[in-house]
Amino acid sequence: MTHSTPQSASLLFRIRVFCGLLFGLRKHDFRAASTWINTMYRGVSPLGRFTRFVRWSMWQMWCEIPDALCTMTFVAPVSRTPFWLAQGNPLENHPWREHPEARLPARSHVVVIGAGFTGGSLAYHWGKHAPADPSRTMVVLDMGDAASGSSGRNEGLVVMGRYCHMVAATVRTHLADVRADLTGDEREQLAKQFAVAYCRAAYRNGDLVEQTIRDEGFDCDYARQGWVQARDAEEQRSLAESVRLAQETGTIDWTSITPEEVRRRTGMQVTHNAGFSIAAASFHPAKWVFCLFGSALRSCRVELFSRTKVTRVERLGDTYRVHTSRGMIETEYVVNATESYTPLLHPQFHDRILPTQTQAASGFGGPDDIKPHVGISGTRAFFARHGDSILFGSDATRVPDGEAGVNQPSRFITAFVLGELRRYFGPSRVRVTNEWSGTVSYTPDEFPIVGVMDGHRQYIIAGMAGSGTAVSFNGGRCIVNRILERTAEADDYPAEYFSPTRLLNPRDHSWPELDSQEKRQ
Numbered sequence: 001m002t003h004s005t006p007q008s009a010s011l012l013f014r015i016r017v018f019c020g021l022l023f024g025l026r027k028h029d030f031r032a033a034s035t036w037i038n039t040m041y042r043g044v045s046p047l048g049r050f051t052r053f054v055r056w057s058m059w060q061m062w063c064e065i066p067d068a069l070c071t072m073t074f075v076a077p078v079s080r081t082p083f084w085l086a087q088g089n090p091l092e093n094h095p096w097r098e099h100p101e102a103r104l105p106a107r108s109h110v111v112v113i114g115a116g117f118t119g120g121s122l123a124y125h126w127g128k129h130a131p132a133d134p135s136r137t138m139v140v141l142d143m144g145d146a147a148s149g150s151s152g153r154n155e156g157l158v159v160m161g162r163y164c165h166m167v168a169a170t171v172r173t174h175l176a177d178v179r180a181d182l183t184g185d186e187r188e189q190l191a192k193q194f195a196v197a198y199c200r201a202a203y204r205n206g207d208l209v210e211q212t213i214r215d216e217g218f219d220c221d222y223a224r225q226g227w228v229q230a231r232d233a234e235e236q237r238s239l240a241e242s243v244r245l246a247q248e249t250g251t252i253d254w255t256s257i258t259p260e261e262v263r264r265r266t267g268m269q270v271t272h273n274a275g276f277s278i279a280a281a282s283f284h285p286a287k288w289v290f291c292l293f294g295s296a297l298r299s300c301r302v303e304l305f306s307r308t309k310v311t312r313v314e315r316l317g318d319t320y321r322v323h324t325s326r327g328m329i330e331t332e333y334v335v336n337a338t339e340s341y342t343p344l345l346h347p348q349f350h351d352r353i354l355p356t357q358t359q360a361a362s363g364f365g366g367p368d369d370i371k372p373h374v375g376i377s378g379t380r381a382f383f384a385r386h387g388d389s390i391l392f393g394s395d396a397t398r399v400p401d402g403e404a405g406v407n408q409p410s411r412f413i414t415a416f417v418l419g420e421l422r423r424y425f426g427p428s429r430v431r432v433t434n435e436w437s438g439t440v441s442y443t444p445d446e447f448p449i450v451g452v453m454d455g456h457r458q459y460i461i462a463g464m465a466g467s468g469t470a471v472s473f474n475g476g477r478c479i480v481n482r483i484l485e486r487t488a489e490a491d492d493y494p495a496e497y498f499s500p501t502r503l504l505n506p507r508d509h510s511w512p513e514l515d516s517q518e519k520r521q
């Protein structure tokens, strides 16, 4: 396939692609352009940024993208259904499709809002550990279907989380605003402690996911072969530092591999060392959600109601009234598993949970060399092989709260990623069939929140910074354990690191003590 594909586009084709891209630009393309400028040209003057960006985009539209597109075709119309949901959703319109007469219960011990990775994890752990007592039920509500949010629209990697160096860097930057009382060295130390707490929780999460899939015999295409992340020449120093910090802190999932090793593991051609998350895995994310709910629903301790929108959560002393599009439910506990949609339901999270759009596309064909079952990231895009299809995507652009979950992929970004695919794997033929977007959420310090959000019995798991598989399963386990008072179980989300008060009210937050010198050694 690779040998018979044309190497470069004709003049006429270039003009056609250039005009198509230019006239096809939409609102999101301009937002994404601004993200690009801010991340790629940091420290450059505004005029410098503008001229560099214009030069870069002209090069893309005239050279890179037309050369890539001359071997690509798009079916008409390209479907907006994510690759993972193309074969249907066994929990579609649950339970109304089979039981149109069903009604929401008037009471439930726990109400979970959201039925993605996080809601599914809460349901799974509740199904396993709650007592068989009819008054101790959990109701899960979703305004769409299970896995209709980001959990059914992603890349399909079970990540070990962000690596220690990255977490420390984002937390340190934010600490300068909220912990101005500390010295620079103290902030550095505190940021490192945050990073280690994050990695510890994420590593256990990754192992729990694997163990659960094996023990339960979940059929969700799970394979654990790591995640390779390309790095440019100018990123080599930071890569080396990140590997050093991983060794120093014992967060050793993260290492660096040579270009030959990158080629062997992924098929990707790079000229510099790449980052490598050793224990990351790949799976079918929607099947994972269906398996979690399958187990939970069989336990008879959990009920799932899709297409039921929560409009308000009202606290009544020690209990809550959850208002929905189908009526009200009284409950002792509420858990918000609403990720990027959270500020729409709880406006106090505006500017604290930032909905951020990412997109993907899939199609038949692709490079022969690209290896399956391994995470593959270039410096600006990701790629994966699934049978005779490939999946690829990019972008991380903040969108207004009201656009959480809106499916609005950019064709420019799809075309750009196809150019990146050619850059890393050489020319190949792809027939693009599906193209979609989803929203993840970032907190200002890019550190997740797992804990009580109102000082009472309302919990939240969110702000997972595009790495939901690294937090949701263990996070769900810990919240279920807290509600069921299973105090002997390890809790990886101590409030001093993970409580939402860190964001909602940093002055009153009980920040972690700085580790003593002896503990650091």
Ligand SMILES: Cc1cc2nc3c(=O)[nH]c(=O)nc-3n(C[C@H](O)[C@H](O)[C@H](O)COP(=O)(O)OP(=O)(O)OC[C@H]3O[C@@H](n4cnc5c(N)ncnc54)[C@H](O)[C@@H]3O)c2cc1C
Residues within 6 Å of the ligand: 113, 114, 115, 116, 117, 118, 119, 141, 142, 143, 144, 145, 146, 147, 148, 149, 150, 151, 152, 153, 154, 155, 156, 157, 158, 159, 308, 309, 310, 311, 337, 338, 339, 340, 341, 342, 345, 358, 359, 360, 393, 437, 438, 439, 440, 464, 465, 466, 467, 468, 469, 470, 472
């Ligand atoms: C293109 C793309 C690639 C990604 N790749 C990866 C990856 O490889 N690995 C990884 O770990 N992560 C990845 N992510 C991120 C990952 O998908 C998310 O972190 C994860 O899905 C979040 O899970 P969740 O259950 O918390 O949220 P969601 O899956 O977004 O679920 C939230 C649910 O809440 C429901 N909801 C919201 N408000 C209400 C309301 N008021 N009433 C009722 N229901 C409500 C929504 O309908 C939705 O179903 C990617 C995301 C995208 C978009």
